[in-house]
Amino acid sequence: MEFMADFPNDDACLEWLWRERFAPNGDDIARCQKCGVDRLHRKYATTQQRQSWTCTGCGHHVHPTAGTIFHKSSTSLHLWFYAMYLMTSTRCGISAKQLERELGVTYKTAWRMFWLIRNELMDQGDVELNGEVEADETYVGGKRKGQTGRPGRGDKQKAAVFGMVERQGSVVALHVEDAKAATLLPHMRKRVDVSSIVYTDELHSYKTLHRDGYDHRTIAHSAGVYVSGDIYTNTIEGFWSLVKRGIGGVYHSVSQKHLQGYLNEYAWRYNHRDLEGPAMFGLLLVRAASTRVV
Numbered sequence: 001m002e003f004m005a006d007f008p009n010d011d012a013c014l015e016w017l018w019r020e021r022f023a024p025n026g027d028d029i030a031r032c033q034k035c036g037v038d039r040l041h042r043k044y045a046t047t048q049q050r051q052s053w054t055c056t057g058c059g060h061h062v063h064p065t066a067g068t069i070f071h072k073s074s075t076s077l078h079l080w081f082y083a084m085y086l087m088t089s090t091r092c093g094i095s096a097k098q099l100e101r102e103l104g105v106t107y108k109t110a111w112r113m114f115w116l117i118r119n120e121l122m123d124q125g126d127v128e129l130n131g132e133v134e135a136d137e138t139y140v141g142g143k144r145k146g147q148t149g150r151p152g153r154g155d156k157q158k159a160a161v162f163g164m165v166e167r168q169g170s171v172v173a174l175h176v177e178d179a180k181a182a183t184l185l186p187h188m189r190k191r192v193d194v195s196s197i198v199y200t201d202e203l204h205s206y207k208t209l210h211r212d213g214y215d216h217r218t219i220a221h222s223a224g225v226y227v228s229g230d231i232y233t234n235t236i237e238g239f240w241s242l243v244k245r246g247i248g249g250v251y252h253s254v255s256q257k258h259l260q261g262y263l264n265e266y267a268w269r270y271n272h273r274d275l276e277g278p279a280m281f282g283l284l285l286v287r288a289a290s291t292r293v294v
Contacts, residue, residue: 002278003081003082003085003281007078007081007082009078010076010077010078011051012078013076013077013078013080013081014050014051014064014065014077016285017064017065017068017070017077017288017289018043018053018062018064020285020286020289021064021289021290022041022053022062022064023041028040028041028042028053029041030053030062032055032057032058032060032062033060033062034055034058034060035055035057035058035060037057039055039056039057040055040056041053041054041055041056041062042054042056050063050064050065050077052064065077067292067293068288068289068291068292068293069116069117069120069121069288069291069293070288071293075105075109075113079103079105079113080113081285082102082103083099083103083110083113083114083117084117084121084281084284084285084288085281086099086102087114087117087265087284088269088277088280088281088284089277089280089281091269092242092245092246092249092250093246093250093251093262093265093266093269094250095250095251096110096111096114097110099113099114115258115261116293117265117284118261118262118264118265119260119261119264120291120293121284121287121288121291122264122265122267122268122284122287123264124172124173124174124264124267124268126190126191127170127172127191127271128191128192128193129164129165129166129169129170129172129191129192129193129196130166130192130193130195130196131166131167131169131196131197132166132167132196132197132199132230133164133165133166133167133192133196133197133198133199134164134165134167134198134199134200134232134233134234134235134236135162135163135164135184135188135192135198135199135200135206135233135236136162136163136200136201136233136236136237136240137160137161137162137163137176137179137184137203137205138160138161138163138240138244139158139159139160139161140158140159140161140243140244140247140254140259141157141158141159141256159175159256159259160175160176160177160178160179161173161174161175161176161240161243161259161263162174162176162179162183162184162187163236163239163240164187164188164191164192164236165235165236165239167235170267170270170271171236171239171267171270171271172187172191172267173239173243173263173264173266173267174187174260174263175256175259175260175263179203179205180205181204181205181206181207181208183205184205184206185205185208185209185212188209188212188214189212192214194212194213194214195213196214196215197214197215197217198214198215198216198217199217199218199219199231199232199233200216200217200218200219200233201218201219201221201233202218202219202220202221202222206218217231218231219231219232219233239266239270242266242270243262243263243266246266247262
């Protein structure tokens with residue numbers, strides 16, 4: 001009901017997109033890309049599927065959806081907006097099959113909508129972590145046949161995932177090729193400020209972190225120790241729990257090819273966990289209006 005009150009139809013969604021991108025003052029005065037000056041724009045009724053605004057000076061047409069994830073999509077803006085609302089109002093996400101049933105679109109359309117939202121709007125960017133940072137690797141995927149113990153190198157049934165989280169802050173989750181030092185440490189150097197205190201388990205790949213200037217502290221999981229004062233990796237392991245329970249419960253199976261997109265979604269939702277549902281939806285809408293898709 002909240003969504004329908006704000007965006008009752010396709011025209012309301014297009015009007016919001018126009019004002020957010022070109023006329024934030026609400027007076028239809030926008031910078032004309034052809035004239036190069038601020039001019040009044042009018043919305044005239046046309047036979048176009050999606051209406052445009054026209055400069056009253058030179059007649060140049062401005063299409064609010066151009067350059068966004070909605071560009072050249074035959075799916076109505078109303079359904080696009082509702083898909084984003086559903087993604088931000090559910091704790092563990094929503095599957096493309098469920099979206100297909102909710103919106104009345106084909107599975108192919110629902111999957112493409114989610115793919116664009118995850119990879120364009122929820123991209124993790126170059127987040128820098130500092131302070132107290134926990135790092136950990138895990139494996140995501142189906143059951144291994146004929147193998148016992150923890151997954152390791154050469155296990156093609158599971159995908160390696162590397163995560164870093166700032167305590168009381170943001171998380172970064174990345175699909176990586178393996179858990180070797182040559183793979184993990186470059187991500188650490190890029191994402192974690194060198195002045196940070198880094199907490200990890202005993203994985204050999206982390207042994208040389210001190211050489212990069214980090215204050216590296218290790219928790220001895222092999223000895224059955226999981227908390228020793230302020231040394232622990234429970235925060236990042238809690239995030240892995242959310243990811244795995246969500247993937248297993250909502251999506252059931254995720255291919256390695258598209259795993260990063262799902263990690264983007266869970267990281268984005270975690271990083272904005274302090275926002276209420278409508279606020280998170282509003283933030284995602286602003287990202288949709290400001291993110292340029294080539």
